[in-house]
Amino acid sequence: MFHLPFFLRGRPASPLSLRRHGILGMNARNVHYIARYNARDKYPLVDDKLNTKRAAARARIPVPELITAFETQSGRQRTMEIIEPLQKFVIKPARGSGGKGILVIVGRNGDKYLKPSGAEINAVTIFRHISDIHSGLYSLGGKPDRVMIETLVDFDPVFDQYSFEGVPDVRVIVFLGFPVMAMLRCSTHTSDGKANLHQGAVGVGIDLKSGGVCHAVQHGQRIHHHPDTGVPFSDLMIPEWQKLVRLAASCFEMTGLGYLGCDIVLDNQRGPLLLEANARPGLAIQIANGAGLRTRLQHIEQLETEQLEKNLEQRVDYAMDYFSTQRATSSIKTRPEHALA
């Protein structure tokens, strides 16, 4: 299936109407939020996933279990010994960006390792992948990197109908400790099991109050059913939602970053787990939610100091209540037809 690139479809919006709808642009995000609220010295904590993992352990934030980490380039022999007994695992570069360099193994077939797509690869390919990560192929600026091997998350079956081959994760934007927007990224057949929206994954806007779906978008077009399975999104309700949002909000204390994107997965047994935190979260979440971030961020910015200094529970309660879809004017218009469906 071929889709026209986004910029060839329809008439562009005017800057004024974007502003009226409270859409946050890339430049404003960089200058107003990232530069102002994210101190540079805190970046290493989130840019290196091994650091994030350690900090999360200290802050008692649950994360996927780390099997092992290669700090330096290791020999083929040792790498093989470590991989050999494993059945399901994920190999990640500690400083990869945009999900690059992540290799997921879902099972074994004798000597071969199975990828989610069903493709089989052998141990040498895995070793080369590890060595590529070490050499810095996936890290920013080509700096030498560390490799981490994690257990594969045992996904909650609630997502089975909504994700094709891939890893459904929830992205929550946390601003000054307040969760402000959330989305679920569902991979599809077109996105080839990847969760990147511009590759054809579905962006599902999640209502902060209920954990239900308020909006879903693929290729920039509003959809109501998963393109591969045909299951309507209105049936989806994310379990343990309150716990998940609280976990995201607690990352503010853990990282010290004011403007933060948290990627969270739901494990069948352990519940929500923090995959990674991002100091420069993208803006696609606005498209998934069909709503702008700017008004929400500005609302938090104008809060009184004492409100800002509230504890985690109060912050989460306040945000879940205030940013619930019922209140957001831009989404109300689209609500009735959704309710009928």
Add this chain to the structure above:
Amino acid sequence: MSPRIQVYVLAGLLIFIGAGLTIYKNTELGFPLFPGEYRTVWTIEAKVEFIADDGPVKAALTLPRAQQNMEILDETFSSSGYGGFNTVQADNEYRAVWARRSASGTQSLFYQLDVIQTPEAALKPPLNLSLKVQKPLLDAREQEAVRLAIESLIKHAHDRSSDTKSFTTQLLTALADKHNQDRNLIFNYYKASSLVDIDLLVLAAAEIPAHRIRGLYLEDDRRRLPPEDLLEIYDGEHWVAFEPTNGLPGIPKNFFIWQRGGKSLLDVEGGSDSRVTFSVIANDIPARDVALLSTNQQKEALVDFSIYSLPIEQQSIFKLILLVPVGALVVVLLRVFVGLRTSGTFMPVLLAIAFIETHLLTGLSIFVLILVLGLWIRFYLSRLNLLLVARIAAVVVAVVILMGAISVISYKLGIQQALTITFFPMIIIAWTIERMSIVWEEDSPFEVFIQSGGSLLVAVIAWWVMTNRYIEHWTFNFPELLLALLGIILIVGNYTGYRLSELARFRQLIR
């Protein structure tokens, strides 16, 4: 002060300094604001000729001094066989002195200088020219008629004038009028004297301090001109120059003053039949070169401590380097205002520089060819399970071999332009190939197309801006503008509005 205000203050300051220095260089030092401006440079050659008397020879020539309506850019002396040459200063005059132990036959000495006319300005008052007047002695009987004629001329001029200046004009007009009886009488008596000699004599009789100005009229392609004379008189407050033939005050526009007052123009000891002749040639020279020549002599710090003091070869390298910030600005503008996706933020600038050397179409086709072949080689290499550094090094080698092959093949086919291929940044291309192949595998071939297309588009736009002749002219002649450019980049870095691409990206949200 908030960072935002700091940025604006700093940027304003930088732009102000950059623009200020540029204006200063343009108005004060004469650097042309636009390319293709020319100035006329006059090359004047003074030739001293005399016949030596088989003995020691010494020749002294008065040299022109810096003056306000002309600027001397360069001077050269040529005097083959004359060992002792030097310039001496005496009585407010510079003189070139040539000396030789023995010489015989006709001698030729040359002095050459380049001057430009600077917009008309008043003559500087001469330092201390004598105001003494030596009245001619005309007491002898046979001089009676001459004396009366002179007195009659003076009286006649006096009656028709109100001050010294108008008197001088009247007197000079009368002395130039060939139908004037008195004038003819005087000229008949002083047969060997020139017009200016007689003018000076009559002015002395009228008790007006005066002297001659030696010089020449600048007209293109004149040879063997004798020096011409003007008059300068003192009207009680100022020295005023007069044209002797028409009696008008002021120095004619194209008159080059060689000597003001003073003694002789040329003194020769040990020779005879000496004379000075002048040749004049006009050359049109780029205004920038003229500005450089004239500031060289003044040791202007702005120019003396700039890239112009480097050897020519380094200057031409800098010409290219100074264009890099312009390319960077283009990248910044396209990223911040348009939102074009490129592979490697500043890689397009390097490509654009390569395009400047190779020309656009050749450069584009070579780049695409290398990228396609490189990707193809890289896909094969990825099957060999090599370590990353070795793989990239292998791609570098492959790229170099490809470049060599393209050069040789295109040369054999008679396409000369492809030889400039060496300007491509090889390592960068190898990295680009590596990254592109990752994008191909992890994202999609379409994404490779988008990113390399974006890079190429930015590179072409940067190339287009960098080869603009005005941009080239400004960056090289006014490097101060880099400060202004820095200021602009700082301001752009503060832009928080939407990008053009976002107007399309978030289009669906406006419903």
